[in-house]
Amino acid sequence: MKRVDVTYVLLFDEQGENVLMVKNKGKNASYYTLPGGAVETGETLEEAAIREVKEETGLDVEIHGVFSVGEAFFEDRGHHAVFFTFRGIIIGGEINISMPEEIEEITWMDSEKAEDYIHITNTKGLINSKSSVPYLLRKRII
Template identity: 75%
Template structure:
């Protein structure tokens, strides 16, 4: 199985009532997710999260801590996927779909309605309201040394 890392960003509006979601075009049907996507080779989780949000929504974001970490096995693709969800805040840009072949909608959705799309398992239901995070730390183990 190939390991795939995916970075998502949980963006909540200023009234803390709605979450920003993107509607992805799927092979069968469209589906909602948080903005985010696969980490590319040589990219940190933070870099991937910021880039993916910009590509999918047109928005510039600043990341907070880690909201959740999850994993799944996608047997049909041969992928073992680790999902890292950051909290974040919008610091610029405007909502714009630059990848219409992938994204059909960018929308704000009520926190409770959005929870199933954030893939929070039942035992953690309501976690979105707690605003609990853990720090994200990048350890420089010689990445920039030649």
């Protein structure tokens, strides 16, 4: 199995009630996720999270700790995926679908409804807690 790291960013609106979600075009059906995607070679988790949000939504974000870490085995693809979901805040940019071949919609979704799409097991209500753990980058060690 190939290890694949994936980052997502949990972003709330100014009222703290709705979560920014993207609707991805899938092979069989479209599906909602938080903005995010695969970490590229040589990229930190934080860099990947910021880049993916910008690419998918047009928004500039700042990362404020880790919301959750999860993993899944995709037998059909031969992938062992590790998901790093960060908390973030929007610091600039404008919502814009720059990759219409991948993203069909960007929407603000009620946090309880969004929780159904975030794929975090047994944590109903966790999305509205303000908890996070720090993200620590030890820099490059030679």
